[in-house]
Amino acid sequence: MRLVEVLIPTGRRNAVLDVLDDEGIDYALTDEASGRGFTAVVTFPLPTGAVEPVLSRLRDAGIEEDSYTVVVDAETVISRRFQRLQARFEETEENGGSRIAREELHAQATELEPEFDTYLAMTIISAVVATAGVLVDSPAVVVGSMVIAPLVGPAMATSVGSVVDDRTLFRRGVRLQMLGIVAATVSAAAFAFLVKLTGIIPPTLDPFTLRQFAGRLTPDFLSLAVALGAGAAGAISITSGVSIALVGVMIAAALVPPIAVVGIGIAWNQPMTVVSSGVLVLVNVLSINLSALAVLWYRGYRPENWLRQDEVRSATFKRIAALAVAITILSVFLGGVTYTSHQTEAYERDIEGTVHSVVESPPHEGFSVLDVRIEYDSQLPFREPERVVVTVGRPVGETSPELATTLFDRLESDLSAPPGVSRSDPPLDVQVRYVDVQAATDDGRRTGSPAGGSG
Numbered sequence: 001m002r003l004v005e006v007l008i009p010t011g012r013r014n015a016v017l018d019v020l021d022d023e024g025i026d027y028a029l030t031d032e033a034s035g036r037g038f039t040a041v042v043t044f045p046l047p048t049g050a051v052e053p054v055l056s057r058l059r060d061a062g063i064e065e066d067s068y069t070v071v072v073d074a075e076t077v078i079s080r081r082f083q084r085l086q087a088r089f090e091e092t093e094e095n096g097g098s099r100i101a102r103e104e105l106h107a108q109a110t111e112l113e114p115e116f117d118t119y120l121a122m123t124i125i126s127a128v129v130a131t132a133g134v135l136v137d138s139p140a141v142v143v144g145s146m147v148i149a150p151l152v153g154p155a156m157a158t159s160v161g162s163v164v165d166d167r168t169l170f171r172r173g174v175r176l177q178m179l180g181i182v183a184a185t186v187s188a189a190a191f192a193f194l195v196k197l198t199g200i201i202p203p204t205l206d207p208f209t210l211r212q213f214a215g216r217l218t219p220d221f222l223s224l225a226v227a228l229g230a231g232a233a234g235a236i237s238i239t240s241g242v243s244i245a246l247v248g249v250m251i252a253a254a255l256v257p258p259i260a261v262v263g264i265g266i267a268w269n270q271p272m273t274v275v276s277s278g279v280l281v282l283v284n285v286l287s288i289n290l291s292a293l294a295v296l297w298y299r300g301y302r303p304e305n306w307l308r309q310d311e312v313r314s315a316t317f318k319r320i321a322a323l324a325v326a327i328t329i330l331s332v333f334l335g336g337v338t339y340t341s342h343q344t345e346a347y348e349r350d351i352e353g354t355v356h357s358v359v360e361s362p363p364h365e366g367f368s369v370l371d372v373r374i375e376y377d378s379q380l381p382f383r384e385p386e387r388v389v390v391t392v393g394r395p396v397g398e399t400s401p402e403l404a405t406t407l408f409d410r411l412e413s414d415l416s417a418p419p420g421v422s423r424s425d426p427p428l429d430v431q432v433r434y435v436d437v438q439a440a441t442d443d444g445r446r447t448g449s450p451a452g453g454s455g
Contacts, residue, residue: 001074001086002046002104004055007038012062019057020044024088026081038068045077047086052101056304071104099239099299102164108238109160109169112153119176120183122150126252127184128191130260134212135192135201142212142257149256151180152248155231156238159292162319165303165312177285181259188263196267207264207273216261217273219280220338224331227254227284231291239299254284276337283330290323347385348374354410355390359403366395367403370435387429393437404432 008016020027020042027044046054051071055063063069100108114122126149133141154176161170195201207213230250237244258280265273293316303312352372359369371391388411392403408430 001077002048002051002101003043003072003074004046004051005041005043005070006058006063007032007068008040008042009062009064009067010037010039013039015061016042016058016063019054019061023050023054023057024081024085025054026079045074045079045082047082047089048101049099050085050089051104052099055101055103059304069103071101102301102304105160105239105296105301106164106166106169109153109157112238112244113157113169113172113176114150114153116176119150119153119180122148123180123183124187126150126256127188127259127263130256131188131191131263132195134210134257134260134264135195135205135207137210137212139212142260143253145256145260146249146252149248149252151177151255152234152244152251154180155251155288155292156234156244158289159231159235159296160238160301162293162316163296163301163303163312165305165308177289181255181281181285184256184259185262185266188260189266190263192264192267207268207270212257213261213264216258216280217276218337218341219258219276219283219334220341221331221334223254223280224283224287224327224334226250227287228291230254230284231288232295234288235292235295235299239296239301251288254288255281258284279330279333283327283334286323286327286330290320290327293320293323350414351388351411354414355388355407358407358410359390359392364403366398368393368437385428387431389431389433391433391435393435396436396438404430407432 006016017027017029025044025046027042030041030043032038032041055069113119126145129148130142130145133139133143133145154173156173157169158173158177161167161173196203208217230247230253234244234247234251237247258277261277262274262281265271265277297316297320302309351374352369355372356369358364359367369390370393371389373389373391374385375387375389376385388407390403390407408428411428411430
């Protein structure tokens with residue numbers, strides 16, 4: 001519910017009151033004595049979905065678009081006429097009963113845009129915190145970086161500026177988004193360089209062993225779904241007049257951690273890391289803007305000036321098409337990563353199956369597979385397998401069969417690398433490590449002592 005207050009210009013009093021009476025709206029009228037060309041102040045309650053159409057009729061009655069008009073939240077309205085008005089607008093499919101007015105949408109988008117200095121500082125801080133969280137492999141720290149990231153405002157401002165034909169708002173939103181991505185990437189890389197050079201973390205640290213790092217090196221179609229959902233949720237939240245803070249965290253989740261990984265990749269001189277996470281950042285930014293723009297247009301937001309609607313419709317559809325084409329092109333990379341990931345997983349399962357088949361069949365009675373590890377000599381997402389390391393448990397006192405040669409022959413003859421995972425040249429290396437397994441009888445007597453070895 002909203003409470004609206006409007007100044008009535010001289011000579012427009014009867015026309016304005018006729019509109020309110022025709023709509024069945026309760027109102028309070030107060031004479032205006034400032035001598036600035038206004039005759040009265042009218043205050044009236046409206047359902048949320050009624051604000052835009054009623055204000056449109058009042059403008060037709062002589063209220064200028066930029067004249068004094070205040071719209072605020074109303075907690076409770078006790079009036080039978082208001083209840084009938086609310087029921088009527090809730091039944092109107094075009095307004096849906098919960099969509100805020102164009103003027104409110106514009107005001108909220110403007111408020112969401114932070115001051116430049118604040119935006120830049122908070123973006124840099126969030127990127128540095130996210131980089132630290134990735135390097136210490138702490139999900140809690142990474143989540144904290146998302147909370148302080150001010151990225152939702154520019155994204156929503158860009159889409160709102162498009163549909164309501166506010167070019168200043170649109171251009172400012174685009175500039176802030178671009179600036180935010182660049183500033184976050186530079187600050188993440190600088191911080192990662194500083195951490196590496198000062199030895200704050202062990203110099204032998206391999207970022208690929210960190211879950212928060214490796215988890216963002218294989219962007220797939222699920223990443224695209226997250227970004228599209230974040231943009232759509234942001235648009236729905238802002239058009240419903242509810243808090244957008246939690247949605248802002250979701251949007252930051254799609255952008256800040258991958259940017260941190262890009263910065264770490266730059267500092268560690270890992271070009272494939274920069275490419276993989278960089279593509280993820282670009283896809284997420286474009287997807288957030290695409291879904292937000294589409295939702296706002298679907299919910300019926302248009303420019304106030306009907307003469308501009310055709311031009312704005314054409315510009316909006318062109319922007320949607322451009323975003324969709326860019327996402328489609330980048331999705332080729334996502335599709336390749338998704339397909340390669342599935343094929344690699346199947347490839348590794350086949351290797352494990354072959355290893356179990358060889359080790360746990362005659363003449364290797366009593367031997368068991370304890371672990372199978374596949375090592376790669378290149379980076380995610382497109383990597384090359386280098387060796388298979390098999391840890392085998394054997395009974396104490398048993399001699400070591402020539403398992404490595406047998407496994408090598410079987411793997412070379414039975415398996416082929418999946419598309420996107422090239423085979424090594426020379427062929428895949430196989431290493432077998434033995435662990436003597438101690439067993440005990442029912443009466444507690446030991447049959448051997450633990451030992452270890454490799455072959």
